[in-house]
Amino acid sequence: MKRAYFICLFFVLALFFSCSTTRPVKKPNILIIYVDDLGYGDLSCYGAKAVRTPHIDELANNGLLFTDAHSSASTCTPSRYSLLTGSYAFRNNAAILPGDAPLIIDPETVTIADMLKKAGYATGVIGKWHLGLGNGEPNWNIEIKPGPKEIGFDYSFLIPATADRVPTVFVENQRVVNLEKENPIEVSYDHKIGTLPTGLEHPEQLKMKADTQHSGTIINGISRIGFMSGGSSAHWKDEEFATVLSQKAKAFITKHKDKPFFMYYSLPSIHVPRSPNAKFVGATEMGPRGDDIVQMDWMVGEIMKNLRELGIDKNTLVIFSSDNGPVLDDGYADNAVELIGEHQPSGIYRGGKYSAYEGGTRMPTITYWPDVIKPGRSDALFNQVDLFASLATLTGQQVDNKNAPDSKDMSQVLIGNSSDGRKSMLQESFTMSIRSGTWKYIEPLSKEVPDWLANKTIETGLSSAPQLYNLKEDREEMNDLSAKYPEKVKELAKELNRIKGM
Structure with a gap:
């Protein structure tokens, strides 16, 4: 009788521990979709009425929607620094960088990409970077080092800084795409160089007027912050961001579909200058800003469609969020203020980008992982600085005391097994x-x-x-x-x- 009792007890305990574990046998692919300047109230799944975001809504309906999740700062470079390093940005005096800044992350610093690469992941970053490149002022005409490769990324395809800053070129694996040796690039943030027109000199050439700060060199009919010369064969067209980045992201996923991959997919939408593809123009009544939200939603849909077609969506953890709160007028006359109507970009919260109020860092945040994350809503306090330690736990990695000093293991919060979020956190503005x-x-x-x-x-x-x-x-x-x-x-x-x- 006793023997039968202990046998039953053994099986009960074995069943309990097998059900309570949260780590799958196979490591999940990890996809961070990081949007730019998207506010808490900018998505229909967060209450927006003036714009519809069906692809992101689908993530929310089948995943976990957070109501109190935050970027670590209300501006872009600091938030991105914190996400990748697990360290508050003030510890490295990280601030908004010019387009010719050196890499702000020391290659000796262990990043999320380093950690996941050690765990056997293929690692890639596609989209907006804005963490600096090279040592000192980068030479855009050779391999630019250090860069993403030196901090853990196997592959990179970048908008080097922001779309409103020079140089207006794509950088793939740390070399400018389509650059001709006979027409080298030069960049200056101090004075005009070369013969390309500027917004102050030739406002008649502009697609949209800009303030003085954004009235430097004109590329593709849009004046930018800073000045550049050369590289005409490499200049991007803003209207092609959605298709170019989607193609690169899908190619990376397809290449690595048979092994675990980590992709940091950093979308340039809805940062200024807002110049969406023609197929999205007029999608809303809010002008370019609203149309750019629809374009961004389409980009999310393209990636999710790719995961489904490859049959790997069920083993992919998707984390969707934004780097900081929203802003309407941020240097270009695109009627964002005039056409806002009753739309509330920050939802019920005060402030936005640059702000110390909640609208500056309280981000729309969704996690999605079929069969692991149950659909629902989480009111737990969460910060993007915690992604480092949380993903380490989910992939069986250790974080020593030297790395990610501000990152806390919130893995159970991230996948919805716990509502016990942070007790406290910093918010930088x-x-x-x-x-x-x-x-x-x-x-x-x-x-x-x-x-x-x-x-x-x-x-x-x-x-x-x-x-x-x-x-x-x-x-x-x-x-x-x-x-x-x-x-x-x-x-x-x-x-x-x-x-x-x-």
């Missing part, structure tokens, strides 16, 4: 904030606001005085409680300084 539960403290601004930011109409949340909000009662951050709860201000300020001093 032009100042620093800390979330602790539903409390949020924004520290006083300690430096001058750049002139270009002062001219933006966005609510930055920057102040010379401390601010305190309780998001449970005040999601829109309209009621500053710092005077009412001075001890809470002191407590959170102390915690913020502790983390900054680590």
Whole structure:
């Protein structure tokens, strides 16, 4: 009798542990789809009415939709740095980079790509980079080193910085695509070079007017930040971004369909200049910004279709999110403000890109992995800096104390097995904030606001005085409680300084 009892107990325990494990026998492919300047309220699955995003909605309907997931910063370079390194950007003074900046990630730093490559993954990055290339000012006419290869990526096809910055060329495996030796590229962010027209000199050549900052060299009828000469055979056409990047992404997936792959797919939409392909023009009544959201959704659909056709969608973990909050007028006259109507890019939240308010970092975030992630919604507090440690756990890798210092293992939150998210986290803008539960403290601004930011109409949340909000009662951050709860201000300020001093 006892023997039968122990045999039954053994099988019960074996069944329990086999059911409770979350690590599949076969390592999943990992696809991070990272959108640019997409707000919490810009998708129909997050409540948007003026634009429809059916492909992303399908991900949400069959995956996990997050309501309190965040980028680590309200601007692009810092968020991207944190995602790839598992470290808050302030630790490396990471800020918005010019187009000729050197690589901001030290090749000695272990990145997500390094970690997954060690786990046996083929690794690729396709799309917007904006983390710098080379040492010093890069020479665009030779192999540009260091770059993605030196920080773990086997393959790269890049928009080097942003679409509104020179050089306006694609860089594949660290060489400019279609460059002719007889027409070398030069780039300057200090003064005009070469004979190409600029937006200030020839506004009649522009498809859309631009502010002074964006009135440098004209390429494809659009003036950019900075100046360049040469490389005419390599110049991109903005309207071809969607098709070119989709082709490159699908080719990478197809090539590596029989082994685990990691692809960081960094879409340029919906960053300015918004110049969507002709087939998306007029898709909304919001002009180029709305049409660009539809184009972005199509790009997501193309990748998901490719995964299904190859029969690998069920073994692919898809993580969809954005690098920072939305912005309407960001240097180009594309009627984004005039045509916004009742659409709310940040949803119910205040602020957007550049802002310390929630709209700056609270991102639409969806995770999808058939048969592993159950469809639903998660209110857990999550930060993109945690992707490093979370993906390490899901792929059986260890993170030592030297790497990813700010990344926490949120793997069970990511796949929906737990709602126990972060207890606290930093939010970087032009100042620093800390979330602790539903409390949020924004520290006083300690430096001058750049002139270009002062001219933006966005609510930055920057102040010379401390601010305190309780998001449970005040999601829109309209009621500053710092005077009412001075001890809470002191407590959170102390915690913020502790983390900054680590």
